[in-house]
Amino acid sequence: MICLLVDDNKVARLTLKKILRNLGTVEVVGECENALDAKVFLEDNHVDILFLDVEMPEMSGLELLRLLPRRPHTILTTAKKSYAVEAFELNVVDYLVKPFTLSRVLAAMDKVQELIKFKQSHQTKAISAQQLFIKENKVIRKINLDDILWMEAKGDYVQFNLPGKSYMVHGSLKAIEDKFSSDKFIRVHRSYIIAIDKVEYIEDRLVYIKNQPIPVSESYKDLLLSKLDLL
Structure with a gap:
């Protein structure tokens, strides 16, 4: 599991980092001493768990949570119980x-x-059929999953590219x-989900599908490579 620590107290971060390191199941990929830096980090990086100080x-920390469109599993840390x-x-x-x-x-x-196990146990609810129906304005369309190349976030909408x-x-x-099933699709950036079998080649931090360059965030790169059959 990938973790981010956010606390303006360096000693608190060091203490928590030491405890998590001893667990052996958590990788601390970043530390931030304020909420603004954390917001920037989370916009471009995938995190499973967020340890978040309240008073900064x-x-x-509470204001930061309200701003995040996608919240990691969050564990709040504070010296007060009133929050x-x-x-x-x-x-x-x-x-x-x-103190922890x-x-x-x-x-x-x-x-x-x-919570993660619960989510995984409900993966059977993920789309596994060969077709799905999407609503575009007042029109409901049937599309084949195998035809989807990638999906891109555009404000309050998602663009399906075929x-x-x-x-x-x-x-x-x-x-x-x-x-969507993780066997067929994978998120490579905060704004992109791609069809794994449509990848033509990867160069630097760009994946190409139909000669279209799609950015790959550093935090998603290893996951993407693990899904490919590399020689």
Whole structure:
């Protein structure tokens, strides 16, 4: 699991990082000392778990959560208990009061793992048929999954790109990602999901489909490569 630590207290970050390192199941890919830096990081990087301090200068952790269109599994950290109600209204996984204890962090991680297992157990609900229906304006169209090249987020819409045509569907890329089978499609950027079998070649941090360059975020690159049959 990939984790980001956000706390303006360096000692708190070091303590938490040491505990997580000992677990052996979590990789800390980044540390931010304020919410603004964390927002920028999360816009371009995939994170499974977010350890987020509540009280920070300029922007609080709770304010950051309200701004994120796609929230990782979030564990709030704070020296006060008074934020608990507001925190759980934002659907955080857990709420840790400083100073941390090993047993308390382990309990929070267990909750995250249970949520991930629950999501995986419901993957059978993901689209596995050969066709699906999409609604474009007032028209409901049937498209073949094998025809989809890639999907791109465009504001409040997602553009489905097929050979020689495209369709705009109201919704978020996150909602699309949750529905599509990971065997056929993979997210490579905050704005793109591609069909794995349509990849022609990869150069630097660009993947090409029908000679169209599509950016690949650094945090998604390893996952993409793991899906390909490399010699």
